[in-house]
Every structure is written in structure tokens, then in C-alpha cells.
Amino acid sequence: MLSNRFWRGATYGLLLVIIIWQALAWLLKIPIIPPPLAVLTNLIEIFADKMGLHLLYSLGRIIAGISIAILIGVPTGLLMGYFERIDKVLSPLVYFTYPIPKIALLPIIMLLFGLGEGSKLIMIVLIVIFQIIITSRDAVKAIPQDIFRSLQSLGAGRLQMFTEIIIPASLADVLTATRLALGTAVSILFFTETFGTEYGMGYFIMDAWMRVNYLDMYGGIVILSLMGFVLFTVIDITEKRVSAWR
Amino acid sequence: MIEVKDLTVHYYREKEAIPALRQVNINIGTGDIYTFIGPSGCGKSTFLYVLSGILKDYEGSVRIDGRPVDPKSQRIGLILQNYGLLPWKNVYANTMLGLKIKNDQKFLDDHCHALLKQLGIDHLLDRFPKELSGGQQQRVAIARAFMLKPDLLLMDEPFSALDAITREELQEVFLNLWKENNVTTVFITHSVDEALYLGSKIVVFSPSPGRILDVLDNPCFQMENLRSSEKYYDMSMRIRKILNKG
Ligand SMILES: Nc1ncnc2c1ncn2[C@@H]1O[C@H](COP(=O)(O)OP(=O)(O)OP(=O)(O)O)[C@@H](O)[C@H]1O
Ligand SMILES: [Mg+2]
Numbered sequence: 001m002l003s004n005r006f007w008r009g010a011t012y013g014l015l016l017v018i019i020i021w022q023a024l025a026w027l028l029k030i031p032i033i034p035p036p037l038a039v040l041t042n043l044i045e046i047f048a049d050k051m052g053l054h055l056l057y058s059l060g061r062i063i064a065g066i067s068i069a070i071l072i073g074v075p076t077g078l079l080m081g082y083f084e085r086i087d088k089v090l091s092p093l094v095y096f097t098y099p100i101p102k103i104a105l106l107p108i109i110m111l112l113f114g115l116g117e118g119s120k121l122i123m124i125v126l127i128v129i130f131q132i133i134i135t136s137r138d139a140v141k142a143i144p145q146d147i148f149r150s151l152q153s154l155g156a157g158r159l160q161m162f163t164e165i166i167i168p169a170s171l172a173d174v175l176t177a178t179r180l181a182l183g184t185a186v187s188i189l190f191f192t193e194t195f196g197t198e199y200g201m202g203y204f205i206m207d208a209w210m211r212v213n214y215l216d217m218y219g220g221i222v223i224l225s226l227m228g229f230v231l232f233t234v235i236d237i238t239e240k241r242v243s244a245w246r
Numbered sequence: 247m248i249e250v251k252d253l254t255v256h257y258y259r260e261k262e263a264i265p266a267l268r269q270v271n272i273n274i275g276t277g278d279i280y281t282f283i284g285p286s287g288c289g290k291s292t293f294l295y296v297l298s299g300i301l302k303d304y305e306g307s308v309r310i311d312g313r314p315v316d317p318k319s320q321r322i323g324l325i326l327q328n329y330g331l332l333p334w335k336n337v338y339a340n341t342m343l344g345l346k347i348k349n350d351q352k353f354l355d356d357h358c359h360a361l362l363k364q365l366g367i368d369h370l371l372d373r374f375p376k377e378l379s380g381g382q383q384q385r386v387a388i389a390r391a392f393m394l395k396p397d398l399l400l401m402d403e404p405f406s407a408l409d410a411i412t413r414e415e416l417q418e419v420f421l422n423l424w425k426e427n428n429v430t431t432v433f434i435t436h437s438v439d440e441a442l443y444l445g446s447k448i449v450v451f452s453p454s455p456g457r458i459l460d461v462l463d464n465p466c467f468q469m470e471n472l473r474s475s476e477k478y479y480d481m482s483m484r485i486r487k488i489l490n491k492g
Binding site: 144146147149150151152153154155156160164165168169244245246 | 295298299300316317318319320322323324326327328329330331332333334335336343344347348374375376394400
């Protein structure tokens, strides 16, 4: 479980944001900054029948994106780490594409895959996958030779090398990489949800903005932030659990 | 019985061949314990990797009980200087590892529990390696090796990372276990004292590339108050002389 320090930090952070927000609302008295309490009351009112579905869409997209990235990225990275030859072939490719700002690829992805779900998923996968590939590869390379040797001398096969050593050794690092990539993934998600769909928090927020419904818009922003925070925390807890041995 | 005939090993870096062992010939009888001593870099670990089936690229022949080395069918207990424990498994899972890979049993039986007790680690079963002292980690590695009921025990400077007091403690614990189990053992060390205390025969290696300089019968083996006897002093001078001449 997460430490008290984490929760205390999160609570202070939340309080600070609310205080600044409230202060700004009082000082400026303009409709574009409604007071937090009004936003919260409105949120409670609209959440169930106006916003919930949008949240589910966003959540589904991001979870699907991250899962695909893990399902493809982890095996690729592990194989690269274990087999020198695969690494030699794939590394240049990964290093070449890794530093490209993925958002720059968005027009190409849209041209190739259209405006629908496919493009949105591909963008999230592209953001997260390189970090996962590189992290899992490096995690395998960092395993001391002696650990492999003791298993070899027991007559372990390739499969057992993966299940006993390679996967457990890299699991914690993979989760760290996912957690680090999550922030970017959520902002890209927001961006891709502003076109080609009528569902998702990105759509909801932009739509509220167009309708000049600032209460709804702020509610959407709050929920989107909360979603990011919850995902972050879930990964963090899992990470702590699987890396108890460190 | 281990028969090593004309064993020569090279390491290859790019196209350069680095000799590590040259023309090693030795027979080790079943149930014997041989200590191998030699200067750093002379190829002692290399010799052990060949015997344990980790290194397969060599010239000459190595046979264990008349058959070529095969960690899948033979039971080889390997104990390394850095213990070779899996950091993500607790003591219980680490000691079980050999049995799990050999597919022997899913739980510790009475023999295993007695062994853990004898090694004084039966109260540490749910600890991770990082939560143990060096001496305790090495006890876990010893437990893992003996639980296998190995045909062959290979030890690569297992105690050299430990402080003097812990080292002598573990040498005694190990020797007692060895007497009860009577397993053919190759024990590598760089300490003349350890070679004399633990070896029924002592094999002296030349500097790199390693050759066998001499195989000595050890009259001090299993002697009471060994370290204060005259024989101990004589033998230790003899070994030092051979080592110095190279
Ligand atoms: N992977 C490798 N590639 C090239 N040379 C190697 C490799 N591993 C070992 N060597 C060389 O082979 C020789 C024997 O190495 P080895 O590790 O067997 O020595 P050692 O007797 O165990 O030394 P120490 O007492 O320091 O452990 C050394 O000279 C070393 O430099
Ligand atoms: Mg060595």
C-alpha cells in the first residue's frame, strides 16, 4: 500500500488547488472562473446521466492503449534484452523513432487510419510503447550473469529462464515506465478526443466550452484530472507490490 | 567420477582467441572433495563453468560418471561467490528453486526442513535476499544446493566475500553437511588455508592460461586442531612454493 506521506501530499496538493481556485474566483468575479463549490454541485447533478458515459469511453481507450502497448512492448523488449541478435536488428529502429514527438505523427496516423477509434488507440500505444520496450530491454540486460548461471546449472530451459528470471526481474521496471508515460498518454487522449468522436472526456470538455457552459467544462476537467490521478495511483500501488524485493 | 581429459578453453572477443585453460587433465573420484587453488584470472571459474554445463564451447573431453555433462539429466549443485540467489524470490522460494526446476516436489519435505534448521535459516523463510546478511545468503545457497541431493557439487569461492569469522563458521557448517551427504565436490578457492581445511586433495593451477601444476594429497584433511599443527604449516609452505614458482 502507499505510504501516509503519499496521501498527505495528495491531500495538500488538492487543498492548495482549491484554495487558489477559490481565491481567483473571488478576486476576478468573471464567468470563466466559477467558484469550486458551484462546479462541484453541478458535477454531482450531471455526472450520472451526462458525463459518466464519456468517462467510460476515455477510460476504456486509455486502458486498452496501455494494455496493447504492454502486450506488444514487453515481449519485444524482453526478447531484445535476452537475444543479442534481435537487439542488433531492432535497436536502431527503436532509437530512431523514440525521440520523434509522437504528436507530430498524428496527421499521418489520421490519414492512414481515419478519424475513428483506431487512430486514437494507435496514438496512445505510440506514446507509451517505446519507453516500455527500452525499459524492459534494459532490465533484462541489467540481470547479473550469475543469476542465469545458477539456473543453467540446474538444467533450466529457455521458457524457465523467462518465467523464473526475466519476467519477474523486469516487471517492476515496466510498471515504472508505464506510470511515467501515463501523463503524456492522458494529454494525447484529450487531444484525439476533440475530433472524430462524440464520446470521451475530451469531447465533453470541448463541447461544454462551445456551449459556453463553464460549469460543465470545469466539471469535465476535474473528472479528467481525477481519472489520471486514479490510474497513476493504481499503477503505483501495483508497482510497489511487485517490487517489494528491491 | 569426473574425468577431464585435455581440456582447453578459449574465450573469443571479436576474432581474437583468449586462452583461459590449457591441457587440463584430472580425475576426481566419486565422493571426494577437491579444492582448486590458483592465482586470480587463471581460469578457475572457467573450469567450473565447463563442469556445470554453462560453458559448452571447449576442446578435450569432460565426462561425469562416463557421460558428457548435461545439467538436464545430472543433478548439479552450483554455489557462486555472489550466492546466485534470485532477488525477487524469498528464502523459501529460493531454496525450492532447484526442486521446482527438476520437477521433484512442490513443498519442502522433512529432509528439507532438517537442512534449513541445520543451516539456521528456518526462521527466515519469508525474507528476501536483500534482507539477509552475506553469511545468511550463502547459507540459503548451500541449502538450495544440498536439497537437490546433487551428484556433483561445484563451489566457486563461495566464502571469499564473507568476513573471517563468518567464513570459518560456514566452512565448518559446510564440512559437516558434506560429511553427511558425501557428495563429489569441486571447491574453488584462492585461500591456502581454505584449501587445506576443506580439500582431501588440493589441485594447484598455474597463472593464466591455467594448467594444473600439481595435485597434492592433503594429510591435514579432517584433522583435529588443524591450524595449530606442524603438518598444516608444512603443507601451506609447499602450496605457496608451487604457486610462487608458477
Ligand atoms: N567472457 C570472457 N571473454 C574474454 N575473456 C574472458 C571472459 N571471461 C573470462 N575471461 C578471461 O579468462 C581468464 C580466466 O577467467 P576466470 O574467470 O576463469 O578466472 P578465475 O581463475 O576464476 O579468476 P578469479 O580468481 O579472479 O575469479 C581470465 O584471464 C579472464 O580475463
Ligand atoms: Mg573466478
